[in-house]
Amino acid sequence: MPRHIKIGLIVLVIGFGVSFGFFVDVIGRIQSMVNEREIEENPFTPPAQPLYEATDPPMSVKIFFPGGSDDALLTTEEQTIFKSADVTNRAKQVLQKLLEGPHSEKLYPSLPEGTKLQDLFVSEQGIAFIDFSNTIAVNHPGGVLNEMATIYSIVDSLGYNLPEIKQVKILIGGTEKETLAGHCLLLLPFQMDLSMTDVMPHEEKTAAFSGPPSAKP
């Protein structure tokens, strides 16, 4: 074999070796970044637990969706969840119904396509902290009225059906955001507001509820 070809081959082999090493390192680093990201986002990845037990009785709820009426921004639709012991699980079921969208053709979905519920936590003071995926903001079509429909469909659906929940704080992608689509301030928690809906506040529920809200274990 001529000498210059031999040298060429050796250089090629060394070059390949170093490039391969570099490649492995890059892959490893990307992997570790991905792992880190996963840990950062949810350090307590809970095991997939059912939101209700087989023995939990059904519970009729009103889910708020936009459309259906000229006078009201939100119209309710009767749906059924299961009365799980933990208010967090009941809240998750209500939001599940909201994410699935309305049954009636007259109503519109209130959450943008691809929105995921990442986490939900109810504090001792009765503030529900809800963390949605970034898609709730990215895929939002915009407009004040539309943004109101998204926010208050969440706040009213929870507040109306679960009196334990006094206020709702919306987080996006795990962090506090100033607004959802540029208009409505998310920095403060929201309170239920039925003035823009087709239902009246039900006194009996709020009156029957006294004492501190049930603490989350």
Next chain:
Amino acid sequence: MSTKRIVLLVAALGAALFIFGRPSRAADGNFPIYFEGAKLVVKAQTTNRTLYLPVIEIIEFMGLPYTDSLALETLTIRSGNSRLVVTKNSGLISINDQIVFLPSPILRENDHWLAPIDFLSRGLTRMTRTEFRYRPGTSRIFAGVVQVPELVMNAQSLGSITRLTIRCGVPVDLKLRRDEQNNRAILMVGRAVDPLRERLDHKDRLVRSISFDDSDGDPKILIDLTNQVADIKLNSTDGNRIFFVDLLRKGETITEAPVPAETPGASPKVDPTQAARRVRVIVIDPGHGGMDTGTKSPTVLEKDLTLSLARKLRTALQMRLGATVLLTRDSDIAMDNEARSAVANNNQANLFVSLHAGYSSNKLDSGSSVYMMKEDFGDGFATAAVSRDRLFLPWYLGYRLNQQASARAAKILQDELIKAISGSRFPIRTAPLAVLSSATMPSLLLEVGNLNNTVNASTLTDDGFQKRLVGAIADAIRIFSETEQRSAN
């Protein structure tokens, strides 16, 4: 032969990246932790993109006893009957024998225990009930029940003066000191605050930089001056919640500076509703901008539509009212809502109107509405029970001062719009609008049309329609100005 060279080059590049491309350690920095009535400044360091704090200094400051076991490589912290154990290089900590995960491991370097910042909330809080509040990206922590108001800064060049406006959620006692040697003005804040922005992107003939600094535990605002600054005036209003720092240029006197006549500087008590009677300064806010396009139709972007309407409205108002009309943006740039209302606040505007275009899932909806700030917004958030859950209370609920005047303006605007655009409905609604929440004058948001409807979208871009719309808004503002003046007299 050239292939060989390329191979060599690639190999060398790969090797270089392999050796030098390792994640590096960021610089260390001072990190104040504010407790009630006391503060501790620790040195923080960033390792593997995680912020680490020295554990021993913090627990000693909190008066917690501990045992540092070199043999076991563990640190045991006690509080009452509780026990917290951390282990070197482990992200698992034990609190009363319950395991808690940290996103990054505990480190022990040069005899110092270092913990990721989450250790405070996930570890110490569970043991001591002391809450730690930290906003990612900032370099300070608030601990326990310490109440921390937000601090907002905004700077503006006003001809021969530069005005820095500072707002705080509670009354503060700002002290101005001039450091001639370093050509710098220092404003001591005198209490723990949470600055919304650490640094202002403002530079002009008088100011080189404006920044917040509390790295030594003493919160202050640093203004780096150019050598053209002659005098600095500090005025306060709204019960020491709002401060104006006016930098005066050499060769100018205060009377020549174009400070609005009603600058509430002389007396600390100015009734903003009185000052806002006659509409002389109007700030128009074209919604969205830059990356934030707002809502859209296949052919129209909300940000373009609002800017076009705002420019037309400015011309109409200047002609009909002879008023000073300012736009929050006059180009395609992104702005946050705080900065938009700050333009109105800093210019002591008598009316603030934000322009938007609507979108409704229902294509047949008209989409148009006149919005006011939701009246009960911010209620009940100041109660102790709630503020514990809230990390950062808003610094101001300025809209409340002018809610009634805003309602009068909304009604006039609705009437004029319905008159000008036949068959239209402009319902008056309230919403928790970020852009209106801190405006300290009568303020409205007008949302027109439904960009989900292509016919509606093309009408909105029609020049004739825009003129009619803008004419109606200008008429409404003129009528509002006249009625307010009359009711003031």
